[in-house]
Amino acid sequence: MGFANWEIVIGLETHAQLNTASKIFSGASTAFGAAPNTQACAVDIALPGVLPVLNRGAVERAIRFGLAVGGKIAPRSIFARKNYFYPDLPKGYQISQFELPVVSGGGLAIRVSSGDTASEKYVHLTRAHLEEDAGKSLHEDFHGKSGIDLNRAGTPLLEIVSEPDMRSAEEAVAYAKALHALVRWIDICDGNMQEGSFRCDANVSVRRKGSDVLGTRREIKNLNSFRFLQQAIDYEARWQIETLEDGGRIHQATVLFDPATGQTRAMRSKEEAHDYRYFPDPDLLPLEIPAAWIEKVKAGMPELPEAMKARFERDCGLSAYDAGTLTASRETAAFFEKTLALAGAANAKACANWIMGELAARLNREEKDIAEAPVNPSQLAGLVARIADGTISGKIAKEVFDALWNGQGKDADSVIEAKGLRQISDTGALEKIIDEVLAANPKSVEEFRAGKEKAFNALVGQAMKATRGKGNPQQVNELLRKKLGA
Amino acid sequence: MINASLKELSAALAGKQLSSVELTTLFLDRIGKLNPALNAFITLDAEKSLSMAREADHRLARGEGGPLTGIPVAHKDIFCAEGWLTTCGSKMLSNFVSPYDATVIERFKAAGTVTLGKTNMDEFAMGSSNETSFYGPVRNPWDTAAVPGGSSGGSAAAVSARLTPAATGTDTGGSIRQPAALCGLTGLKPTYGVVSRYGMIAFASSLDQAGPMAKSAEDCALLLNAMAGFDARDSTSLERPTEDYTREINAHGSTRDGDKPLAGLRIGLPKEFFAEGLSADVAQAVEDAIAAYRKLGAITVDISLPNMKLSVPAYYVIAPAEASSNLSRFDGVRYGWRAPQYGDLTDMYCKSRAQGFGAEVKRRILIGTYVLSHGYYDAYYLQAQRIRRLIAQDFVAAFRQCDLIMGPTSPSVAFDLGDKAGDPVQMYLSDIYTIAVNLAGLPGMSIPCGTGARGRPVGLQIIGDYFGEARMLNAAHQYQLATDWHRRAPAL
Secondary structure, eight states, X not given: OXXXXXXXXXXXEEEEEOOOSBOSSSSOBOOTTOSTTTTOOTTTTTOTTOOOOOOHHHHHHHHHHHHHTTOEEOSEEOOEEEEOOOTTOTTSEEEEOOSSOSEEOOEEEEEEEETTEEEEEEEXXXXXXXXXOOOEEEOSSSTTSOEXXXXXXXXXXXXXXXXXXXXXXXXXXXXXXXXXXXXXXTTSOOOOTTTTSEEEEEEEEEEETTOOSOOOOEEEEEEOSHHHHHHHHHHHHHHHHHHHXXXXXXXXXXXXXXXXXXXXXXXXXXXXXXXXXXXXOTTSOOEEOXXXXXXXXXXXXXXXXXXXXXXXXXXXXXXXXXXXXXXXXXXXXXXXXXXXXXXXXXXXXXXXXXXXIIIHHHHHHTXXXXXXXXXXXXXXXXXXXXXXXXXXXXXHHHHHHHHHHTTOOSSHHHHHHHHTOOOBOOHHXXXXXXXXXXXXXHHHHHHHXXXXXXXXXXXXXHHHHHTTTOBOHHHHHHHHHHHTTO | OTTOOHHXXXXXXXXXXXXXXXXXXXHHHHXXXXXXXXXXXXXXXXXXXXXXXXXXXXXXXXXXXXXXXXXXXXXXXXXXXXXXXXXXXXXXXXXXXXSSOOHHHHHHHHHTOEEEEEEOOSGGGOOSSSOSOTTOOOOBTTBTTBOOOSSSHHHXXXXXXXXXSEEEEEESSSTTHHHHHHXXXXXXXXXXXXXXXXTBOOSSTXXXXXXXXXXXXXXXXXXXXXXXXXXXXXXXXXXXXXXXTXXXXXXXXXXXXXTBTTTTOEEXXXXXXXXXXXXXXXXXXXXXXXXXXXXXXXXXXXXXXXXXXXXXXXXHHHHHHHHHHHGGGOSSSXXXXXXXXXXXXXXXXXXXXXXXXXXXXXXXXXXXXXXXXXXXXXXXXXXXXXXXXXXHXXXXXXXXXXXXXXXESSSSSOOBTTTTTTOHHHHHHTTTTTHHHHHHTOOEXXXXXXXXGGGOXXXXXXXXXXXXXXXXXXXXXXXXXXXXXXGOOOOO
């Protein structure tokens, strides 16, 4: 098998549920989890005679997205009907946008790390358009019948279509993650993937390296986790390559990913594909977005992650990697900025390290969001300041951090005080301890003198242990070398 | 009393010479006696009607009545009315009791009218003779061998037979004007967007418009006052200042000459309206009406609507296209007809829709599905939309030369039941003069202007410029002051 001879080409279509209070064409609530059909009004269940009225909040969110990705916001776009029959589609058509979408073009930068190297890439967007979600078919518990829940019917979606710019499952995941962070950053989608607020379809094709012709694609539907996205693309690409290498052909098809088996299987072929009979919805006027509306939305936009990242690199001297990690979510960035404001610009790198290191690890371990971190920015800033002024060592700082995490003190100073963790920088005191260590470890001293550098480290360890970690490591080092005459 | 105008009825109710309950009872009795032969109503509910009448009487007693309070009105069964069976003339909705009121119904309720019943209609408003109704054809009160026209045939027959003082209709390609003409009534289709479509079961959304059907222009003006106005629930509803459609009804022409109240009015006569296909009796009555208009001071201008000949083919692409999608919601899943026996889901859809829809509705769904299909869309749907724009431009050009356009409403007087039922194209051509008005979104009306073969009524069509309703009503009213065609009622 020569996978190395093949190039994988991926484009994603992502459905981001817009976080409006009411539906895109009716006044019913969009809240998740209500009893079936309690949030479906006359319009949502498509009673005879009802008509859609566009929710301007959904449009505003689309504008926000267009601005965030640098796309073109159409001054006039059209809602079209996509016609097909399904029991969870009450009107027999979905109102979507077809020929003229609200946003076209734009793109976003992604960072892909493979092994030790990280590379940047810009993924172009084809378009983003507004549409309504369908309801849900419930195929269990109805004595051989199917149930229909129309609570989700009419929920506003922004369908974001990328160009086929991605070349690996890792890139696709990086793009999906960047997009996920962005829609949350600009507060248009809650990003809750379990509840289906953010889900991807992946168009996958393969071609021989060097070819500039796209292969036949298959579309993997409804991937609602980054892990599934990765697995599905990996499986699909491998399957396509193997099929072609075995002399087979790829037929355009829609496929489903089965998380249980890790495989994709065809749902329907191109021949069976629906003819959706799109046409402009005569119940809705063209969507007009005057420049003044765009300006108004622009004025309310938060600083975007790319701009913030550049600022962190420029003003805080952070590496691109650090700045990128800190701007991966708006909450993390806000945490960093608050910490930085209290700890001072000189401690930017230390603040960044603590947030990306200890804090992130603890959050990860306890499956918490940064917004619910038990250590707040002011506590962390206090901790960083005490490291910087030599009150505690980095090692002791971890103990202080633990204490703060567990609520054993209101700030770093009170923890240091209560636990007596202040660093020993008193030369006299340290010399006394070192003398005792040297006396107690003649063998190590012997070995060091015989040229074994490792023995020195053992002595440092013993000395630090004797100070119960509070010894200033640099001073301990210097004093030890002095005493040993090295 | 049954021939009284709305103004007279209103005065009688306000003056306590008559209660709404008495008036409602009078019409209900008349319906009981005459409707079996006419089949103008699908649903009657005397208790509901009388309860509304009692409520109206209370309002009148409190002195809170308006110009329509206490007056019975029959509603086309296309309007959703809370608690009323709302069938749209179809088996598909033969079990559908609406849980909500259409905006039109809501507005009539606010005005205090009494709902007398739901009138028969062509199934989903698709038809020009009322023969496609699941509830059987409506008979023309002037001659029960004849059709009343359609699709608002039940409303037309009911007003014509004096089973109700007034009724509502809807007009997608002529469905108010053509039955008004065939039954000797005054009916008005407003400018698209003037009356809310919310709660009116959609046939072709870009063409559908509700309007009043009554005995006179003056009555129509009063009814339109109640019906019209912006509605936030209909995105195609127009946000405009409230109009009093009676305001110009007695306005005199520029010379202020009492004998020539329409002096200065320029009437455009499209040569295409008076060409081949127009029957001689209708042509004669319309020409007589035009002569009467000249006597009232109007001048006539020969105009041309060169693309009008394309209006029927364009309409029979656009209207079915929209209908095929609008009627998709009738799938047997949530309400309406579901086949009693079926296999899988597809079978349920197929059987429910095959059983629930009649032949004409199916024909239009098939046409509409076809013209929207991949590969045909450009050739049919887009082309029809282009023609639609050309037709609208023809009218814009015409209204530079005239104030109103007049001509026949229908190419013939009412035809006999069964005459065209087997020939859809002949049936479609009976709307040849009315369809262009819907495609352009203009207001149009039909007023009685004579009788033709076998004493059957002839309608004069008046087409106005956008929002020209008040002017049209003025021209119609002045004609009705000078003539008595609108006062003639069929002998029953």
